[in-house]
Amino acid sequence: MSKIHVTTTINGDPVEFLADPRETLLDCLRDKVGLTGSKEGCGTGDCGACSVELDGTLVCSCLVLGVEADGKSVSTIEGMASDNDLHPLQRKFIEHAALQCGFCTPGILVAAKKLLEVNPDPTEEETRYWLAGNLCRCTGYDKIVRAVMDAAAEMRQEVA
Amino acid sequence: MRYHSPTSFTDAAGIAAGASGLTRFLAGGTDVLVQMRAGMVQPDDLIDLKKIPGVGDITRTDDGGWRIGVAVPGIALGANAGLKTDWPGVVEGMELVGSTQIQGRATLAGNLCNGSPAADSVPGLVAAGATVEITGPEGTRTLPVEELPAGPGKTHLAKGEMVSAILLPPRGQHGGDAYLRFIPRTEMDIAVVGCAVNLTLDGDTIKSARVALGAVAPTVILVPEAAEAIIGTTLDDAAIAKLESVAKSAAKPISDKRGTSEFRVEIAGVLAKRAARIAYARAKGEQA
Ligand SMILES: Cc1cc2nc3c(=O)[nH]c(=O)nc-3n(C[C@H](O)[C@H](O)[C@H](O)COP(=O)(O)OP(=O)(O)OC[C@H]3O[C@@H](n4cnc5c(N)ncnc54)[C@H](O)[C@@H]3O)c2cc1C
Ligand code: FES
Ligand code: FES
Numbered sequence: 001m002s003k004i005h006v007t008t009t010i011n012g013d014p015v016e017f018l019a020d021p022r023e024t025l026l027d028c029l030r031d032k033v034g035l036t037g038s039k040e041g042c043g044t045g046d047c048g049a050c051s052v053e054l055d056g057t058l059v060c061s062c063l064v065l066g067v068e069a070d071g072k073s074v075s076t077i078e079g080m081a082s083d084n085d086l087h088p089l090q091r092k093f094i095e096h097a098a099l100q101c102g103f104c105t106p107g108i109l110v111a112a113k114k115l116l117e118v119n120p121d122p123t124e125e126e127t128r129y130w131l132a133g134n135l136c137r138c139t140g141y142d143k144i145v146r147a148v149m150d151a152a153a154e155m156r157q158e159v160a
Numbered sequence: 161m162r163y164h165s166p167t168s169f170t171d172a173a174g175i176a177a178g179a180s181g182l183t184r185f186l187a188g189g190t191d192v193l194v195q196m197r198a199g200m201v202q203p204d205d206l207i208d209l210k211k212i213p214g215v216g217d218i219t220r221t222d223d224g225g226w227r228i229g230v231a232v233p234g235i236a237l238g239a240n241a242g243l244k245t246d247w248p249g250v251v252e253g254m255e256l257v258g259s260t261q262i263q264g265r266a267t268l269a270g271n272l273c274n275g276s277p278a279a280d281s282v283p284g285l286v287a288a289g290a291t292v293e294i295t296g297p298e299g300t301r302t303l304p305v306e307e308l309p310a311g312p313g314k315t316h317l318a319k320g321e322m323v324s325a326i327l328l329p330p331r332g333q334h335g336g337d338a339y340l341r342f343i344p345r346t347e348m349d350i351a352v353v354g355c356a357v358n359l360t361l362d363g364d365t366i367k368s369a370r371v372a373l374g375a376v377a378p379t380v381i382l383v384p385e386a387a388e389a390i391i392g393t394t395l396d397d398a399a400i401a402k403l404e405s406v407a408k409s410a411a412k413p414i415s416d417k418r419g420t421s422e423f424r425v426e427i428a429g430v431l432a433k434r435a436a437r438i439a440y441a442r443a444k445g446e447q448a
Contacts, residue, residue, distance in 0.1 A: 004163065021163035021206065022196065044194045046348070048261055057235065057264040063193045064265070065186075067163055068208065111260065132347035133259020 008069040010035065011079030019066035026050045028066035029076060037077035037106045041135065048134035051107040052076045058114045060133075077106035080113060089113055089151040098147035100138035108134045112148045120156055124149065161203055165211040169295040169324045172207050177297040177320030179205040185322050186210070187231055188265030190258065191274040209322070218243060224330035230269035230323055235260075237268070247328055248442060249337030249356055249435075253284035256341060259348055269323045272305065275313045276350075278375040282309070283356035284339040286372035286382050290328050296321030306372070309379040334367075335360040336442025338435045341374070342427050344418070351375045352419040355407070355431035357439040364394045366440070371403075376411035376428050383410040386432060395440045400433045407432035 003018040010033060017032040024043075029035045029052070041047035043062045050061040053075040054068075061074075080087045089112050092098070099105045108131060115122060115130045122130065127148050128141070136144060166172040176183050181204025184192050195201040209215055215231035218240050226243055234254045237243060244251045257266045257280050271281045272292070285305045292308055294301050297320040308323075310316050317323070337358035343349035354374030360367045371386035385406045393399035413424035 022161050024193065043197050045190055045258065045262055048259065051261055054264070057233070058261050059264040060261045062197075063188075063190050063262075065163070065189065065193070068189075068210075114260075129347065130260050133261045 004067045004070075006067055006070045008071070009073040011075055012073075017066070021065060021067050023066045024062050025052070025054075025064040025066050025069050025074070026061040028069070029061060029074070032066075035076050035078050038110075039103055039106060041103065041107075046133075046135065047104070047107070048111060048131075049104050049107040051110040051134065053110065053114060058111055075110070077110055080109060087113065088154050089116070089148065092147040092151040092154070093144075096143050096147035096150065098139060098143040104134060104136040104138075108136065108144060112151070115148070116152050116155060120152060122149075122152060162205045163208065164205060165208040167211050167213065169209075169212060169322065172209060172212065172322060173295055173297050173320045175205065175207055176322065181205060183207065185273070187267040187270035187273075188233055188262075189270075190262050190266045191270060207322075221327070224332075226328040228268060228326040228328070230325065231267060234258075234263035234266050238263075243328075246331035247284070247288055247337060249339045249358060249439065250281070250284040250288050250290070250328065253339040253354075253356065254281040256280045256339075268326050272308060272326075273315055273317070273323060275309050275311070275315055275379075277309075277312055277377060277379055278351040278354065279380065280339070280341055280351055280354060280374070282380040283354050283372035283374040284337065284358075285326070285328075286380055287337055287339075287356035287358035287370045288328055289358070289370060290326060292323045293325040293327060294321050295324035300324065302327070306380065306382045311378045332360060334362070334443050336439040336444075338438035338442065340431045340435045340438070342431060350418065353411070353413070353424050353427040353431055354380075355428065355435045357432065357435040359390070359436070359439050359443055361440075361443045364444075366390050366393055366395060366399075369436075371407065371432060371436075373407065373411060373428055373432070376413040376424055381410065383407060386410060390436060395436060400436070403436055404429035404433050 039049035041049035045060045045063045052061045183205045184203040186208040210231045215229040217229045271279045290305045339356040341351040341354040356372045359369040369387040374380045389402040408429040411425045411428035415421045
């Protein structure tokens with residue numbers, strides 16, 4: 001099985017790896033690049049734990065081949081905080097205790113970040129629909145939604 | 161598995177025609193990768209169509225219709241205001257596919273060529289009278305969308321052939337379309353029944369119509385009798401009753417864990433009348 005040389009940009013940094021064409025981007029991120037923040041919950045596009053942005057579009061990295069990342073840019077959870085400052089969403093998730101086991105959290109944060117980019121002032125319903133592809137088996141979603149709404153308010157510089 | 165990323169449909173057709181093992185095309189991959197992972201499909205050759213110039217474009221054709229590239233993801237369809245104004249039913253069908261993440265990848269062409277009778281974007285395309293442009297080793301041909309699927313997981317594409325664009329006809333004046341599906345949840349589920357209605361009006365009277373049903377037969381079906389039930393009417397109660405009964409008798413579903421055959425038949429009637437009312441309101445320029 002000949003491997004393919006992939007040149008890509010991950011969280012702003014140039015990265016190269018060799019991928020078997022059957023390997024998913026998720027596997028490449030975790031096993032070749034050492035970025036284990038993106039999780040594999042299902043491997044079939046149902047849970048969203050593997051969410052990343054590919055050229056600015058929110059996707060499940062378990063449904064993208066590693067070789068498809070060639071020449072593209074990927075943003076993962078590891079790129080969300082800047083230096084020592086957590087992203088407002090990350091802070092609000094801690095404040096609102098919007099996680100229990102935390103397995104779903106990276107995917108939800110990546111998805112929520114994209115939501116607030118395209119819609120800085122989402123309604124609760126819009127937030128729930130946007131995150132419908134992110135499953136959480138622990139929290140019951142309520143705290144997650146509240147944390148996202150609160151982060152959105154802070155990012156709009158309103159006091160929630 | 162060999163991964164190919166040709167830069168023209170002719171090259172893609174050449175690779176596919178020359179391949180001896182199992183071949184799959186790769187659009188968004190939201191079906192192919194799931195099938196690969198499940199071990200259902202282990203392609204020897206995977207032909208990625210996304211490097212072909214133009215496959216990501218949505219363009220208005222000279223006659224006022226639309227040409228949609230085979231790699232256009234759901235999210236880009238919804239973002240195209242002109243397309244949404246012309247064919248809201250087609251767009252809403254595609255937007256029902258999966259989650260935000262799936263919308264970032266999944267395509268109309270993949271939804272159609274995967275051959276699921278429950279594919280959510282297909283009834284809307286069939287009702288709209290959409291055609292597909294097919295490119296293969298012998299050149300290019302076009303086919304009405306309803307003639308492409310051959311049964312669950314099967315299409316009438318010959319070896320080496322692929323869909324190279326989806327073509328929507330000009331919307332014209334006083335037209336509207338709509339797609340509805342029934343699922344037990346609010347999101348992320350497979351249609352138990354789907355129904356699309358497309359119609360045009362002359363004043364208050366329906367001048368032309370096309371009705372398509374999903375998940376009630378081995379393929380998505382066009383139901384001409386359902387269209388005849390409402391053509392020439394103002395969608396009054398009698399026309400609605402006729403539409404409902406005709407849609408129910410056209411539905412020949414199986415029973416499975418998502419619903420019994422009897423339930424699906426009942427729902428086919430309900431969705432047909434609701435979708436017709438929405439399409440009618442849209443044709444009148446009302447919000448629906
Ligand atoms: C979590 C999840 C939820 C989903 N929810 C829904 C849903 O609600 N409704 C629904 O209908 N579907 C759903 N799907 C299925 C899938 O997302 C859709 O069928 C999607 O539209 C497939 O498009 P794609 O571009 O990803 O296809 P791909 O996976 O790339 O391809 C699908 C098939 O079509 C063939 N193909 C692709 N392009 C061409 C072409 N141009 N010419 C010839 N053959 C081609 C491929 O060889 C393959 O056999 C879901 C999938 C997942 C993972
Ligand atoms: S691991 Fe990708 S969606 Fe579940
Ligand atoms: S916190 Fe455990 S899955 Fe969400």
